[in-house]
Amino acid sequence: MVDPKLICRLRCPIEGTPLHLASDSLVESVNEAIVAGEKRDRHDQKISSPIDGGLVNQQGNRLYPIRGGIPTLIADEAIDLNG
Structure with missing residues (x-):
């Protein structure tokens, strides 16, 4: 998994706000x-491989x-959680 020391330094590439695990x-x-088959990224591309975390x-x-x-942390590959 991602080092907790790194997570506290990461920011949302769209808003610049902190991210949390x-x-x-x-x-x-x-x-x-x-x-x-219900999840798409911000480019409206179907996401086909499961994630390990987020x-x-x-x-x-x-x-x-x-x-x-x-x-x-590529804005267009983010997964929308609303819907």
């Missing part, structure tokens, strides 16, 4: 939606996926 239950729910913005409406211990 997603709960296990949120990651599980996102992965269920990915498997069901970083959530302060508003709790966007998740940046973590795969293989590496966070993806």
Whole structure:
């Protein structure tokens, strides 16, 4: 997983606000939606591979996926949590 010392330094690339680690239950729910074909990124591309974890913005409406211990902080690859 991502080093906690690193997480406190990471910021949302869209808003510049701090990010926090997603709960296990949120990651599980996102992965269920990915498997069901219901999750798309900000480019409206279907997300096909499950995530290992995620970083959530302060508003709790966007998740940046973590795969293989590496966070993806590319704005267009964020996962919308509203809907």
